[in-house]
Amino acid sequence: MKIALIHASPKAADSASGILLELLSSRLPREAVVLRTALHTSSVSPQALEQLREADLWVFSFPLYVDSVPGHLLSCLLNLEGLKPKRERRVYGIVNCGFYEGIQAEPALLLLQNWCRKAGLIWSGGAGIGGGGCLTHFPSIKEGRGPVAGIRKTLQVMADSMMQGKQMENSYVSVGMPRSLYKLAAEMGWRNQIRTNGGRTADLGKRPD
DSSP states (O other): OEEEEEEOOSOOSSOHHHHHHHHHHTTSOTTSEEEEEEOOSSSOOHHHHHHHHHOSEEEEEEEOBTTBOOHHHHHHHHHHTTOOOSSOOEEEEEEEESSSOGGGGHHHHHHHHHHHHHHTOEEEEEEEEETGGGGGGOOOOOTTOSTTHHHHHHHHHHHHHHHHTOOOOOEEEEOSSOHHHHHHHHHHHHHHHHHHTTOOGGGGGOOOO
16 A cells, blocks of 8 residues: 655644654554655645655645645645546545644644545545644653653554544544643743744734734
């Protein structure tokens, strides 16, 4: 089985979307042929197009943008509608969001499901990951432990479903830390970011006139 792991974040490096694909890949058996496919811009490259043609199964991984898919990915999806599969092709989705609650990714997964129907593909379920913004800051953690343990379990269910050729129920999970701690870490990140860009923390509360 050839599996296209589609990194569809506009951020090519150090992205939560990429980390989640690597976590999923580590759960696939050796006999699975993994094609790492990049969709970082609004056009589908010839290399990506060839990989998608070859693959039996697609997995999209991307960040939530305003309760939907990133704009560049929407353009790619429109371009891929004409790529009619010669055989049944299953599609899974992984959506990470800055919100703590993974359920916030539900509208984006529904959009992907509707697109599959239009494109003649088999929607097979997805995962909404809450607290995705902090995934790039975690060190390597032993299997089954730490704040990523619940996410790993969800991705294991996805990997098993993929290899068995069956649909999974949409699953929503949050990073394993208290909501209050996640909120505090996010606020610290905003303060550091505005200082790095020459602003003041007091400006974070400004509103347009």
